[in-house]
Amino acid sequence: MTATLLAGLGVAWTLGVLLVAAVWPRSRMLAADGAVILPLGLGVGLGATSVLFFVASLVVRQPVAIAALGEAVAIAGLTWWLWRRRAVEDTSGTRRDASSTTGWVAWVVGSILAQAGVVAAVVARRAWAAEPWGAWDGWAIWNMRARFIARAGTAWTDALRFTELGWSHLDYPLLVPASVARAWAWGGGESAAAAGLVSVSFGAATVALLVAVVARLRGVLVAGIGGLVLLGTPFFVTFSANEHADIPLGFFVLATMALVALSGREPASRGWTVLAGVTAGLAAWTKNEGVMFAVIVLAGGAVAAGRRGEWRTVRALAAGAAAALVPVGYFKLALAPGNDLVSGTLAARLAQLVSPERHAEIAAALWRDGGGFGEWRVLPFVAMALALATPGARRLVGRERAVAWLLALTLAGYYAVYLITPWDLASHLASSLPRLLVQLWPGAVLWWCLLAGTAVDGAKGGARPPGGLGAGGAHAADQAGPEVRPHPQTSGDILAAPSGWKLSRGFAAAVCAANAAVALAGGWWFARQLAPGEEAAARVAGGAVSVVAGEGWFGRERHGRNTWRWSPGRGELKLHVEARRGMARAGLGFALRSITARTVAVTLDGREVWRGEAGPKQTPVVIPDVALRPGISTLVFASEAPPVREAADPGARALGFAVYDLRVE
Amino acid sequence: METGPAKWWRRDSVRRACGGAGLVALAGLSGWNVVDTVGRVPVPPLVASVGEPDxxxxxxxxxxxxxxxxxxxxxxxxxxxxxxxxxxxxxxxxxxxxxxxxxxxxxxxxxxxxxxxxxxxxxxxxxxxxxxxxxxxxxxxxxxxxxxxxxxxxxxx
Known part of the structure; x- marks a missing residue:
């Protein structure tokens, strides 16, 4: 991963943060809302830079320079705009209902969430390493489209006309491919790491945005648990590194829902509504399901706001969406072929809407995948439902109700598409339903968080219930804006600090120490895990060594923390060596054992490096400072003495010696 | 007039306890799911030449x-x-x-x-x-x- 690649991501992020900040409600303090703006900015920035790169790729062969120029101009302009706005505004009256808190709940929940985040990052890194170009759709659709943009110059659009490529869904929108192609251009080569970085960025931004928004709306306890639910969804974590467009789409779905929910806090300001339109439009620029989502957002917003006569809100939503939908419209109308789901004779397929068999099949798949799409070991749904029993829970206020509507309508839209799909329904459901559900999962967790807690500051349009989780007590009073300050005596936050309770330095130090201990233990645990087939592995002076079993061994055995292999008399170990320059140097440690005493010789590429006696008791052996050339070296363990049967049974193994607990030092 | 389980359920303390238990259980099982995910993804070999490439x-x-x-x-x-x-x-x-x-x-x-x-x-x-x-x-x-x-x-x- 190169510095320029990271710089490219940094530029996209900076541009996104500035874009979001530019339309953020003026009554808010940007710094206080940074936890929401930063992850939102990452997604919006990747979306905006993908549009610039896409446009540049249509007109010049090497689009990175002109796109970067556009990005620089945009960053400069937005910076000037924000600086000027800050200079003329009186910030004394701005709202600062920051979600940050010094309560012990924040420390404990934050610690657990951070540790879970580190584990999820390790898992995502390993998932990426297993499939560097992603799973099937990752390389066959998204990364392949990125390669056309990166390799074919302005002629890349020709590929959209070749029917031979019809299998790769040429009408799919281009946020992810253009982002990956841009990352390659910045990084100076088509690295799989760049594609993985774009993919993982959306996963990380999704978790961060969910936690930040819920912390703002419901307090840190529910926010932290919501983040844990998302990180505790194995499919979400592993899929984040899989270079599909579903996690990015899930980010924009979540962002839109979050911004709609937030917009109820500042009805007079249109900033959040404009941004909701932008993120809905970027959802359409990400995937075809996003087009449907954008239509639902726009239509639903128009109906809901129109009924209340809030036409300025409708215009703000439409304006934001229009800005992001321009490239979608151009791509769909001028470049892309028709979509396979809506092409052809639609009239015949409309008859499928009333087919009871199709309804039953879709319902059965929803039941099956609804519980299994997350690939959980332990399903979270019962605990999620139990948490809603708290007094004061299950109350959405103001525009928060739109979150449920958007989820329901989008799910209904997916259902309708399955009804009319021209493909074989069973295979269509099997290949896509879990991915569709994971698109909506972050939004669904947001909805649950909003139900599980109570509002922490002045939401318009709803009464504040007296209790609830994560919102009350002195902790919530810290967070509350000027409009609502729940009385500590009436609040029901079961884990909030008592009124007047101050976080001691000792407690903070203890939390930090506990975090450090967990991090060390986790790091040690991760470091000693071996890849499939590896007997031992370590970074050594001048490189790295990985040992795998060659010929002449029985299967690996384990008891407790001890592992060993028996050999009938001659066994080979292959030492795979990576050296930074010249030779790598490593020590080898193991223990030898045999049923009867015997001499064992160890040779490395034909050169004897150890000879000694092995007997019924384990003989510890250390071969220090072995010079290893890059490539594969062969370590041979050999004994001249005949093997001994381990039992009287004629089928029993004939054993020469065993090598225990091999390690590279 | 409510009696029995309905009345019992309406008590804030009971519902608060259930809600708290739900949150604690959710945090615990989510943490368990996070740790469990580690075992599902193969550890990449330290040296690239080990194992079959993708x-x-x-x-x-x-x-x-x-x-x-x-x-x-x-x-x-x-x-x-x-x-x-x-x-x-x-x-x-x-x-x-x-x-x-x-x-x-x-x-x-x-x-x-x-x-x-x-x-x-x-x-x-x-x-x-x-x-x-x-x-x-x-x-x-x-x-x-x-x-x-x-x-x-x-x-x-």
Whole structure:
């Protein structure tokens, strides 16, 4: 991963943060809302830079320079705009209902969430390493489209006309491919790491945005648990590194829902509504399901706001969406072929809407995948439902109700598409339903968080219930804006600090120490895990060594923390060596054992490096400072003495010696 | 007037306890799910040469020289593709279909066409079949990249 690649991501992020900040409600303090703006900015920035790169790729062969120029101009302009706005505004009256808190709940929940985040990052890194170009759709659709943009110059659009490529869904929108192609251009080569970085960025931004928004709306306890639910969804974590467009789409779905929910806090300001339109439009620029989502957002917003006569809100939503939908419209109308789901004779397929068999099949798949799409070991749904029993829970206020509507309508839209799909329904459901559900999962967790807690500051349009989780007590009073300050005596936050309770330095130090201990233990645990087939592995002076079993061994055995292999008399170990320059140097440690005493010789590429006696008791052996050339070296363990049967049974193994607990030092 | 379980359930303390228990349970099982995920993803080997590479990465290596040859010759757009099975039969076997799609991913911006006879140029990506049996009539091998990978061109009539 190169510095320029990271710089490219940094530029996209900076541009996104500035874009979001530019339309953020003026009554808010940007710094206080940074936890929401930063992850939102990452997604919006990747979306905006993908549009610039896409446009540049249509007109010049090497689009990175002109796109970067556009990005620089945009960053400069937005910076000037924000600086000027800050200079003329009186910030004394701005709202600062920051979600940050010094309560012990924040420390404990934050610690657990951070540790879970580190584990999820390790898992995502390993998932990426297993499939560097992603799973099937990752390389066959998204990364392949990125390669056309990166390799074919302005002629890349020709590929959209070749029917031979019809299998790769040429009408799919281009946020992810253009982002990956841009990352390659910045990084100076088509690295799989760049594609993985774009993919993982959306996963990380999704978790961060969910936690930040819920912390703002419901307090840190529910926010932290919501983040844990998302990180505790194995499919979400592993899929984040899989270079599909579903996690990015899930980010924009979540962002839109979050911004709609937030917009109820500042009805007079249109900033959040404009941004909701932008993120809905970027959802359409990400995937075809996003087009449907954008239509639902726009239509639903128009109906809901129109009924209340809030036409300025409708215009703000439409304006934001229009800005992001321009490239979608151009791509769909001028470049892309028709979509396979809506092409052809639609009239015949409309008859499928009333087919009871199709309804039953879709319902059965929803039941099956609804519980299994997350690939959980332990399903979270019962605990999620139990948490809603708290007094004061299950109350959405103001525009928060739109979150449920958007989820329901989008799910209904997916259902309708399955009804009319021209493909074989069973295979269509099997290949896509879990991915569709994971698109909506972050939004669904947001909805649950909003139900599980109570509002922490002045939401318009709803009464504040007296209790609830994560919102009350002195902790919530810290967070509350000027409009609502729940009385500590009436609040029901079961884990909030008592009124007047101050976080001691000792407690903070203890939390930090506990975090450090967990991090060390986790790091040690991760470091000693071996890849499939590896007997031992370590970074050594001048490189790295990985040992795998060659010929002449029985299967690996384990008891407790001890592992060993028996050999009938001659066994080979292959030492795979990576050296930074010249030779790598490593020590080898193991223990030898045999049923009867015997001499064992160890040779490395034909050169004897150890000879000694092995007997019924384990003989510890250390071969220090072995010079290893890059490539594969062969370590041979050999004994001249005949093997001994381990039992009287004629089928029993004939054993020469065993090598225990091999390690590279 | 409510009695029994309904009245019991209406007590705030009971519901608060249930809600708290739900949150604690949710945090615990989510943490368990996070840790459990670690065991599902294989640990990558410390040295890249250990273990089988990802199929797409392996195809990148297999067709790497062919790709640069196509680029050097300025070939773009559709060219023919010859696999272990004839014509669209490539799409009938899991290995041949994966080979075809992966080859397309590797060889972008060239577009692979299973109707070889329509094209002047073709690539052969053979794992089992002999080129003697699979090179289409009228085509000749222009370059052999080893391992069953060939660049073919329609011979002049």
């Amino acid at each position: 199929a797409v990465v392996a195809m990148e290596r297999r067709l790497g020289r062919l790709r640069f040859t196509l680029e050097r010759r300025g070939l773009r757009g559709p060219i023919g593709y010859v696999g272990d099975r004839p014509g669209t039969g490539v799409l009938d076997g899991p290995q041949t279909v994966a080979d075809f799609f992966q080859a397309q991913f590797v060889l972008v911006p060239v577009v692979l066409d299973l109707s070889v006879e329509r094209r002047e140029w073709a690539v052969a990506n053979l794992r089992a079949a002999s080129p003697l049996t699979r090179v289409p009539a009228g085509f000749a091998v222009v370059e052999d990249f080893g391992g069953g990978v060939f660049l073919l061109r329609k011979a002049a009539p």
